[in-house]
Amino acid sequence: MYLLTTFRYRPVVTRGKRVARMIRCSLEDLSTRSVTAITARCPSSRLRARAAENAKSLAMPEIAAETAYFLNTTIPVLALVGKGVRFPPGQWIRIASGTVVPWQAEALVQDLFPSLRARGPSFHVLLTDFDVMEFEREFSSRFA
Secondary structure, eight states: OOSSOOEEEEEEEETTEEEEEEEEOOHHHHHHSOOOOOOOOOOOHHHHHHHHHHHHHTSOOSBOSSOEEEEETTTTEEEEEOTTOBOOSSOOEEEEETTSOHHHHHHHHHHHOGGGTTTOOEEEEEOSHHHHHHHHHHHHHHHO
16 A cells, blocks of 8 residues: 555557556545556667766766855765855755855754764865865865
């Protein structure tokens, strides 16, 4: 039984073609019916090429497009990164705009990432490339 699912697919014949349409059903209907898995056929080469382009566009940029708070959950570090400043190595997640006060950004991180509540992320301000170099030097010496 899947309680969170509120949509199911029903095959419909339209102009001789069999298509699936999404219909809304109540949770009571779902509890009385079984759910079967539907597998998709192999996507065409055009769709695979479009998916590859989308993956490239979703890749993390090397420099910050705007001043904002970013979180690296592996270290864990919350950093205010200035516009045009390169990111340190790692995966950085945008948390809040640069106009938010630091304690609100830290509270937001603790609410969104409960696993970081115990030790809390350290906070750094990276407004210039020199700040990034110092940050990298500090963490390379800490983990070496």
